[in-house]
Amino acid sequence: DAMVIQNPRYQVTQFGKPVTLSCSQTLNHNVMYWYQQKSSQAPKLLFHYYDKDFNNEADTPDNFQSRRPNTSFCFLDIRSPGLGDTAMYLCATSEGSEAFFGQGTRLTVV
């Protein structure tokens, strides 16, 4: 019973080629988050939605954009990926204090 589903699980993209990561949820939670986790580092919050209200972290690069067309889906768009964007990208949802995570998308920029 997958509750937060991320696609694809693995993505390789070329330097500078736009890429979109997707996340869907069956929990009907009003909050959705995107985190970036680089090797041996803490997951870093990029942005989150509270319903349709978008909240961008101050240090999230402009290269990263997000869309939430409805409650169930959220997308992460990287307009011009750089080598430093190679990381695990984690989507999560919450209704209260506990966040539920997807399995992540491992993005490699070559």
Next chain:
Amino acid sequence: DQQVKQNSPSLSVQEGRISILNCDYTNSMFDYFLWYKKYPAEGPTFLISISSIKDKNEDGRFTVFLNKSAKHLSLHIVPSQPGDSAVYFCAASEASGGSYIPTFGRGTSLIVHP
């Protein structure tokens, strides 16, 4: 500027013994604390949490202790089992606009030897 710190990147424990994972935080506004467990190639899964109004929360083999004055929390696993081998993330959050946004530590990799 890490607000949540897990200073031990790894911990090795014998099966049946106690595992103690530590976490420190700097933001006094945090009022809810969580531990997540992560296996390779999977997303983090929620393990146990504690509100700032408590100093202990127990769930089976897992107990979380909170020392607010020291801004320190710890996760105790007793007895440890080989299946507990995973990366454990400490997270802390404060209410923001109706939602709690977790801030994570770097994680501690626990290895439980048979």
